[in-house]
Amino acid sequence: MPRSGRRKHRVHSQCRAHVARPGGLTRLRALRALRALRSLGSLGSLGTPVRPESTRRAHLGTRLTQLTAEHRAGARRAGARRLGTVERLAGTRRAGRAATASPAPFSSGIKALGAVAGMVTVVLIIAGSVLTPGSAATSGLKGRWLPIHPRHGKTVTATATVTVTARPTTPTATVTTTRSVPGPTQTVTVTVSPSTNPSTSPTAGPTSGTTAGPTEGPTSTTTSTPITTGSPELGVYMSGNGAGLDSYTSGWAAQPNVGSFYLNWNSKVPALMKTYAGQGREIQAELSTKIVAGSWVTWSDIAKGTYDDHIISVIKSLDALNTSVRLALDVEPDTNYTNGQGGVAPGQTPAQYVAAANHVADLIHANSTHVQSMVWLAGFQSPAIEASFLPAHSKLDNIGWDPYKTGSHAASETPTQLFAKFITTVLVPYGYADIPRHITETGIQTDAASGGTTFSTQTQIDFYQDMPAAMMADGIQSVVWFRANSGAHDYIPTDSSVDKAFASMTGNVLD
Numbered sequence: 001m002p003r004s005g006r007r008k009h010r011v012h013s014q015c016r017a018h019v020a021r022p023g024g025l026t027r028l029r030a031l032r033a034l035r036a037l038r039s040l041g042s043l044g045s046l047g048t049p050v051r052p053e054s055t056r057r058a059h060l061g062t063r064l065t066q067l068t069a070e071h072r073a074g075a076r077r078a079g080a081r082r083l084g085t086v087e088r089l090a091g092t093r094r095a096g097r098a099a100t101a102s103p104a105p106f107s108s109g110i111k112a113l114g115a116v117a118g119m120v121t122v123v124l125i126i127a128g129s130v131l132t133p134g135s136a137a138t139s140g141l142k143g144r145w146l147p148i149h150p151r152h153g154k155t156v157t158a159t160a161t162v163t164v165t166a167r168p169t170t171p172t173a174t175v176t177t178t179r180s181v182p183g184p185t186q187t188v189t190v191t192v193s194p195s196t197n198p199s200t201s202p203t204a205g206p207t208s209g210t211t212a213g214p215t216e217g218p219t220s221t222t223t224s225t226p227i228t229t230g231s232p233e234l235g236v237y238m239s240g241n242g243a244g245l246d247s248y249t250s251g252w253a254a255q256p257n258v259g260s261f262y263l264n265w266n267s268k269v270p271a272l273m274k275t276y277a278g279q280g281r282e283i284q285a286e287l288s289t290k291i292v293a294g295s296w297v298t299w300s301d302i303a304k305g306t307y308d309d310h311i312i313s314v315i316k317s318l319d320a321l322n323t324s325v326r327l328a329l330d331v332e333p334d335t336n337y338t339n340g341q342g343g344v345a346p347g348q349t350p351a352q353y354v355a356a357a358n359h360v361a362d363l364i365h366a367n368s369t370h371v372q373s374m375v376w377l378a379g380f381q382s383p384a385i386e387a388s389f390l391p392a393h394s395k396l397d398n399i400g401w402d403p404y405k406t407g408s409h410a411a412s413e414t415p416t417q418l419f420a421k422f423i424t425t426v427l428v429p430y431g432y433a434d435i436p437r438h439i440t441e442t443g444i445q446t447d448a449a450s451g452g453t454t455f456s457t458q459t460q461i462d463f464y465q466d467m468p469a470a471m472m473a474d475g476i477q478s479v480v481w482f483r484a485n486s487g488a489h490d491y492i493p494t495d496s497s498v499d500k501a502f503a504s505m506t507g508n509v510l511d
Contacts, residue, residue: 232471233258233282233478234506237441239485242272253507260440260480261285262331265297265310269317277321284400284440284480286331286376287314287360289344296345299356302329311360312367319368326398326438328376329353329360334389335378350388361395372397376440379403383425390432399432400440402482406489407449411459415442415470423474437475441482443491446498460493461501468509 235258238245259276289297318325336343361373379401403418427433444463
């Protein structure tokens with residue numbers, strides 16, 4: 001077949017196929033197809049001879065009229081089919097509506113749900129929740145913000161129950177904290193908006209390790225207070241294991257709630273300690289390795305278990321007080337091991353102390369319910385020396401140190417700054433920042449400083465009045481004022497207004 005014939009045949013077939021489709025061609029397509037055929041010189045079947053121009057025009061007009069008529073007929077048939085389908089569907093829906101009740105409008109249901117959602121009161125009962133120190137519930141202090149950590153080896157359980165009640169009241173969140181450690185259980189209620197989330201500051205769990213160098217620990221700073229509950233603890237120590245303390249504080253609006261005691265190796269539980277325990281005060285105590293002047297037990301022998309029976313007897317006597325007791329092996333071993341003052345046996349090492357303290361901690365945890373382990377440091381040695389006296393993290397329940405504001409300190413230094421130095425240079429770098437912190441002794445020098453600062457009465461007053469802010473900022477659980485003469489300096493005020501300032505501060509926090 002000639003090439004021109006093949007082309008005519010292809011175009012002619014395409015035209016017929018378009019025309020044969022349901023609904024026909026649009027007028028525009030028909031015109032385009034006819035023009036294409038016209039240019040080829042034929043509208044007939046394959047092999048039809050070319051007709052004269054007049055004949056082609058007449059045939060073109062006839063074919064165009066035919067295509068238009070077919071298109072209109074196809075459109076009418078398609079419209080009729082669609083109309084029948086719609087009528088059948090309409091009949092089915094009418095029958096269905098006749099058999100069932102008419103539903104409420106969907107929009108009204110949405111509006112009802114919105115009204116209920118706007119009146120939801122969420123009550124959260126969460127065990128072990130955390131309130132930040134800056135929250136409304138803690139801004140007034142009153143003992144609601146101090147860090148309490150679980151004792152190693154004890155189980156701390158937490159349960160959470162969420163109750164949703166729809167009623168038109170202001171949403172409130174009630175947080176109940178319960179911990180399986182000695183101390184009170186407290187419920188704190190604060191009002192928050194529904195979008196407010198309780199602030200948490202998760203704390204890193206205890207990790208065992210040596211004290212030879214820095215260990216992996218939390219990245220908390222001096223302003224972190226990992227877990228908050230219970231009451232702040234404020235105490236006063238007076239010479240003679242608190243002799244005359246009750247008379248001194250008799251006129252205070254609130255009595256101190258922690259007692260401090262120093263026990264020699266063979267000491268019995270003092271009567272005053274039993275009295276304070278009966279009043280609900282917590283106790284911090286030292287078990288000294290000093291027997292009498294010039295006689296000691298050694299840290300190495302303690303670590304070997306040589307004195308287990310005696311130590312266990314002391315632990316059980318303290319546990320029988322039924323109050324929280326923090327027990328430390330020797331006070332300020334970080335200075336006493338080299339100062340030659342006879343507080344501990346001479347010639348001992350930090351490693352020997354750590355081994356002994358670890359063993360005592362094991363005995364405490366195995367033989368008591370209310371007694372906790374504690375290390376009691378001076379805190380002013382180099383960070384490396386201080387860290388070398390820290391027992392294993394996994395065995396240590398509390399850390400205490402004794403920062404004093406002596407004449408070598410600036411008058412403008414605040415308790416927050418004074419307490420923070422040990423935290424930032426020792427506890428944080430060496431991985432102990434998550435263990436409860438205690439200021440086991442503190443005070444501001446009241447005698448004339450030799451070559452240093454002599455602090456005015458107002459500076460002394462400010463020091464004690466700023467104590468609650470320091471406890472908050474540095475995450476301190478307890479502070480004990482060493483109101484005595486240390487042998488090197490006097491910390492007994494010469495102006496009674498300083499005593500009144502401490503009493504007033506204690507009343508504001510504890511009352």
